[in-house]
Amino acid sequence: MRGTALVSGVAGFLGSHLAERLLGEGYRVIGIDNFVTGRRENLRTLQRSPAFTLLRGDLARPLALPRANAIFHLACPASPPQYLRIPIATLEVNAFGTAQLLAHAKKCGARMLLTSTSEVYGDPEVHPQPETYWGHVNPNGIRSCYDEGKRFAEALAMAWHRERDVSVRIARIFNTYGPRMAPDDGRVVSNFLVAGWKGEPLRVQGTGKQTRSFCYVHDMVEGLVRLFHAEEVDGPVNLGNPDTELTILELANQVRKLTGERSEIVFDTRGEDDPERRRPDISKAKKLLGWSPATPFPKGLALTADYFRELVEARSA
Ligand code: UDP
Numbered sequence: 001m002r003g004t005a006l007v008s009g010v011a012g013f014l015g016s017h018l019a020e021r022l023l024g025e026g027y028r029v030i031g032i033d034n035f036v037t038g039r040r041e042n043l044r045t046l047q048r049s050p051a052f053t054l055l056r057g058d059l060a061r062p063l064a065l066p067r068a069n070a071i072f073h074l075a076c077p078a079s080p081p082q083y084l085r086i087p088i089a090t091l092e093v094n095a096f097g098t099a100q101l102l103a104h105a106k107k108c109g110a111r112m113l114l115t116s117t118s119e120v121y122g123d124p125e126v127h128p129q130p131e132t133y134w135g136h137v138n139p140n141g142i143r144s145c146y147d148e149g150k151r152f153a154e155a156l157a158m159a160w161h162r163e164r165d166v167s168v169r170i171a172r173i174f175n176t177y178g179p180r181m182a183p184d185d186g187r188v189v190s191n192f193l194v195a196g197w198k199g200e201p202l203r204v205q206g207t208g209k210q211t212r213s214f215c216y217v218h219d220m221v222e223g224l225v226r227l228f229h230a231e232e233v234d235g236p237v238n239l240g241n242p243d244t245e246l247t248i249l250e251l252a253n254q255v256r257k258l259t260g261e262r263s264e265i266v267f268d269t270r271g272e273d274d275p276e277r278r279r280p281d282i283s284k285a286k287k288l289l290g291w292s293p294a295t296p297f298p299k300g301l302a303l304t305a306d307y308f309r310e311l312v313e314a315r316s317a
Contacts, residue, residue: 002026004067006110008059008101009074011038013180014115014173014220016046018072021221023049030066034058036089037077042180059097060089065104070228071112073101076150078117080143080271081186087145094149095156102160102168111167113228114157116236118174118278119147128279131172131236141273154236169227174240174280178217178300179307189214189301192252193308196259198316206270208249213279215241216300219293226289233288240280241293258305 005022009015010031015038019029028051031043035056046052057063059075076093077083083090098114105112121129122137137147160166177189184190192202223239246254252265285291 003069004028004030005070005072006030006032006065006068006101007072007074008032008097009038009076010046010054011035011040011042012074012078013042013178013182014176014217015074016042016180017178017217017221018074018224019046019052021225022072023051025225027051027070029053030055030068032057032059032063032075034075036086037079037082037182037185039182059100060092061096063100065100067108068104069108069110071101071105071110072115072224072228073098073112074115076115076146079185079187080146083146084142087142090145091149094153098153098156102157102166105166106160106164111169111228112157113169113171113224114153115224116150116154116170116172117146118172118238118240118280119143120151120154120172121275121278122147123273123275124277127277128242128281129238130281131238131284138273143273158235169230169233170236171224171227172236172238172280173220174215174238174278175212176215176217176220176240178304180217181304183308183311188212188248188251189304190308192255193259193305194312196255196263197309197312199260199262201266202252202256202263203266203268204248204252205268206274208252208267209247210274211245211247211277211279213241213245214297214300215239215244215293216295216303219295223285223289223291226291227285230289237285237288238280238282239285239291240282241297242279242282243293244297245279246297254301255305258301
């Protein structure tokens with residue numbers, strides 16, 4: 001037994017995969033979720049394990065937290081349509097939620113990993129984005145609840161580290177995809193795959209020339225675990241796949257082919273402050289963690305497509 005890990009956002013896409021991995025490593029896992037964006041079905045495998053406990057609660061309010069020696073803070077809506085719907089809760093979980101977990105980490109002598117985001121770079125003027133880039137963020141625009149929420153959470157984690165000696169790790173996560181993404185989450189990979197299997201239009205927002213770099217979920221979990229265990233990490237570390245930078249139109253074409261070419265591609269309005277290009281510079285993760293993504297995009301996309309096909313078929317049955 002390696003001890004007890006607290007995982008906030010355990011019912012989310014990434015949280016549930018990470019919690020399974022931690023159980024596999026011998027941790028007792030206590031998962032926290034308020035189910036605002038998390039889904040009960042993501043917990044099915046976890047709940048079969050006697051080493052898993054669910055604590056239902058909102059981290060933005062005071063919670064009685066059990067003792068732990070490892071804390072993974074993933075709780076936060078991460079898809080633009082979700083955080084745009086609940087901007088106050090998004091800011092609150094990043095501010096009060098992060099503060100509560102850092103204070104708890106201090107009390108328990110635990111290490112804490114904060115999941116931050118490539119959104120801290122905003123609409124970047126530097127490409128690809130290294131951790132040393134300070135970003136280009138609209139501080140009060142519609143996406144600021146997420147961008148600035150995560151920037152504040154990073155600042156808070158570093159302050160607790162510097163002033164109160166809490167051991168913190170900060171992962172800046174770039175677009176991640178894979179089984180268990182919510183079908184109605186609103187992100188591009190899930191939207192396209194669901195529409196593709198239904199034979200409905202793939203809605204490209206804007207010209208489709210904007211890019212994202214997509215990382216398969218198992219690679220991301222591997223990166224998070226390595227980062228948590230690594231010694232001598234200073235400041236945030238980018239985790240993402242630099243080899244899969246695609247335009248959204250390229251992605252639409254790939255999904256269309258994979259799902260039987262029944263969907264047409266249509267163009268829609270683009271969201272405000274939507275970043276134009278995004279690709280991680282992962283030199284720091286490679287050097288410090290010996291990590292780089294191992295799943296080629298066609299393989300990851302096929303696995304994700306299988307998941308969504310089953311989901312769509314089950315819902316129409
Ligand atoms: N997007 C799109 N169609 C969709 C959903 C998203 O064209 O159905 C675009 C969106 O405008 C953005 C990109 O895909 O440029 C990635 O969006 P997503 O919400 O997946 O992630 P994020 O913007 O947080 O990287």
